[in-house]
Amino acid sequence: MKRSKLAGVFLFVGVLLAYLMFVRRHYGAAKPDAFALPAPRHRRPASSTAGGSFQYGIMFDAGSTGTRIHIFKFQTELNEAPKLAHETFRALKPGLSAYADDPEKCAAGLKELLEVAKSTVPPSSWTLTPVVLKATAGLRLLPGEKAEHLLDRVRALFTESPFLSRDDSVSIMDGTDEGTNGSLCHICTHTHTHLKMMMMILSSLIINVCSYLGLGLMSARLAVLGGVDYSPLEGSTELVSPCLAPESSGSWEHADVVYTVRGQKAGEPVYEACRTKVEKLLYRKVEKATEAADVDFYAFSYYYDRAVDLGAIEEETGGTIRVLDYEEAAKRVCSGLALSPLQSPFLCLDLIYISVLLQELGFPPHKQFKLARTINQVETSWALGATFHYIESLKRH
Template sequence: MLKQHLIAFVFVSCMPFLQTTYSLSLSGKLSNGVLLSNDASGKYAVIIDAGSTGSRLHVLHFDRNLDLVQIGQDFEFFKAIKPGLSSYADGPEAAAQSLKPLLEKAEAIVPKEFRANTPVKVGATAGLRLLKGDSSEKILQAVRDLLKNESSLKYKAEWVTILEGSQEAAYIWAAINYLLGTAGKKYSETVGTIDLGGGSVQMTYAVSKEVALKASKLSKKETYIQEKNLLGSTYHLYAYSYLNYGLLAARAEILKVSRNSSHPCILYGYHGYYTYGDVAYRASAFPTGPNMKKCRAFVLKALKINAPCKHKKCTFNGVWNGGGGDGQKNLYVASFFYDRASQVGVIKTNVPSATARPLHFLSAAKRACRTKYKDIKSVFPNINESDRPFTCLDLVYEYSLLVNGFGLNPFKKITLVKKIKYKDSLLETAWPLGSAIDAVSSQN
């Protein structure tokens, strides 16, 4: 009798362990401490974002319907390392080897039976582009050799590249429309995107096939229109990257317009310099402080609003505007537009997205431009110290870019976005997700 009770006690005591093991077997398996999905269908994609300060790994898993599947607790596996590839300018092999820990982690996460069909893509951004001579190409070739010789993932030479601004723009468009659930639908149901980075600003939206056939061309070989296959639908994307019109680069362009020692966009009481691209630009206020009218005039001059237009209609600096249409009807506006808006009260801080109107940037600009430099911290406490002298300039530029540059009605409703809700999670609207979607859509 005692023996029977002992057996029963041992069995009951083991129940929690058995339940835990059983639930793990249903939800997935452990690999290097990461709980993987048990879904044997679908596809994986491995994207390495080789930025200027570091390299970032994104591993994504899609089911047979190309919906994201969780890897562990999140919809992607993410790992970052420092420094970036551009730190190895004189050692291309060392640059490639720096990615090996990321590659090993990716291969540990992607099940063995999936690896041969899992694309691995490396997209380098600004840092690598700025290297002198053929240093960047040597680094890219060393990375290609690493993937070809030491990786079990699917590899193509053209998947290791420096991303053009228009490519990055198209990937961000794909990511946002995917998360919103508009990807795969008619082009007229998709949303357009404007992404304001530090060095460039990009506009992307889908146009009709008829507009695409008649589209203006950048040159004999280059076109404004990209064709993208996304979730079974073919889209004709107008995607253009305006180099030197990102927020940080634009500051330099606007400061260059003034030939005097003082500038109408700089806050009263500030006298200093702004450094961009290893060049220092004088940034000193007028004795009477900012002048909105003159500041706007300087901004419009920097935008080259009146540059000759060889097309039916241009945005600024002589660039074709894409023809407009339904794909531009709803606009999602990201990066520095979102950041400044949340810092100056155009939208609430820490919200994933919110609607606003270009006119709200003008209202914030008026408030900023009449604030003295010594008071700007108390008025706008969320702005970084290094950005405070340029609060007036930044907001005047963002308003002018939207209204005069891209031709938006000041009252048009736009969505400022950082993250988008996907199922029960918030996902960032970044290009690696768009690149992954592009890769798995192409496989379909």
């Protein structure tokens, strides 16, 4: 991306957005290379290097579809900003919310991820390494008592672990801090301050995060299918929608409610009828990206996942895709030409939602997006900034 375009840059981010929000509250000016990833090093003692020492942080991202662990290794130098030296990442399915009726069953997966942390962090650093879990949409939508029982089980596991655990180590993020994990937001530049944590990704850049609460993919699905505010419409758990295959029937669980979802009678124009539903949902809900046609954009989260589902990009390496590609794929899938038993029954709806949302934001049909899971070998996630912020808060207290 050319530096001359940075003043108006927008990025699409799922989980990366809240990461930026955490960081921007705490940092002012920084050197442009303050967070450049270091070159590969020869192995040194676990707690120090010739010029400094290492600090570790463990962040669990408890999402609606899975639990992910990020183990960060920061190199600290005297009078210098910390540098990210390495990240270890693992993920397990399903998400914690799947154990809402039996919290004890969540322990096995969390213990497995804690073992990854124990094998990554040197034993000499265990008691100095904070372990934190932040739950996102999946737990936020559960009834309060069920969510709290799950979090209590996590707190007990963290207390039993050799890592540093405090009263605030386990919590549910609100929608603003999360940046609507999995939904669409945009980041725009307005000032000239530098953010240290962004150096490893975008050179010098200032951000303003705009969060569209309720427009995440799962919440949008519910609204388009006929649910309201995360609840069944008029108490019913049956949802009938033109966005599903005609005369199809199945079940879908969202926010601890199991819905029966059905398609309408055969002969209905699926694509046109579903698009109308999505357009009504998004009407006047988002702002136009004023430089949408002129700058480079990255897309993450479900934009990436649906492109993988379509075979448009490789799951491990990513690639590029146009707004028009999502729209044309939606027409194919919704017409039934591309349906297969392995595809999600919501693929038609999801693709229409993505294509309409991008157009509502002002992106022209041939606008190309870069799809990536990592930037400079770092997972695109809010977890890095949240971990760094937590470590700094420990120092202050």
